[in-house]
Amino acid sequence: MGGGFSKAGTLFEEVAGLPMKKEDLIICRCEEITDTQICEAIRLGMTTPNEIKRFTRAGMGLCQGKTCRHLVAGILSRETGQPLSELIPSRYRPPLRPVALSTLATLIKEAPKGEKDDED
Amino acid sequence: MRIREHPVLDQPEWGKKIIFSLDGKSVEGFEGEPIAAALMAAGHRVLRYTNKHREPRGIFCALGRCTDCIMTVDGQPNIRTCVTPVHDGMIVETQNAEAQQMKKERLK
16 A cells, blocks of 8 residues: 555554544654644644654654654655655664664774764 | 464474563563563563653564663663563663652642
């Protein structure tokens, strides 16, 4: 089903036959951001997944958007009519998995000298 | 509840029986199985309460992506219990349990 994500808000009703209010439908599980909050961000002028992320914090929690990034893009497409294929996905930022600071601190010792960090 | 016979994987191999603690209570599990699996088998389905609304959360994706099953393990917070093997004497705590208790008392 190609249009699955573009109908995030009605997915529950369609699949499970359960009526689900938009204001109860959590899109970003880590930051507890609902469908309604994302729609509100779009209404206030956010036009890209990146803007919605920075405005609502959806996708900035512990899992870094692993569950919600596609759903957010889907809602944006649903609300604004922009095709999903034309939306620029929000940025991935390292680390992609939760990493203990001690692990990172040990890595720095082992990294070869003189290597520059990638510019963002 | 545990899967004793799997149509594809046959009978699962379990490590030796161990005891770990959940919020001070002893829980039985098998060495090497994920913490979340041991807790579910022992009937504990709430693993944490959310930061904002203090709602209960349990296993969601069960493969280490969604971070819904995070708990405080041996004093370290935000450990994904669905991908962290359990061992003997491990100290596991429900995350935000105190905050949930405070919310309940406020609502009384």
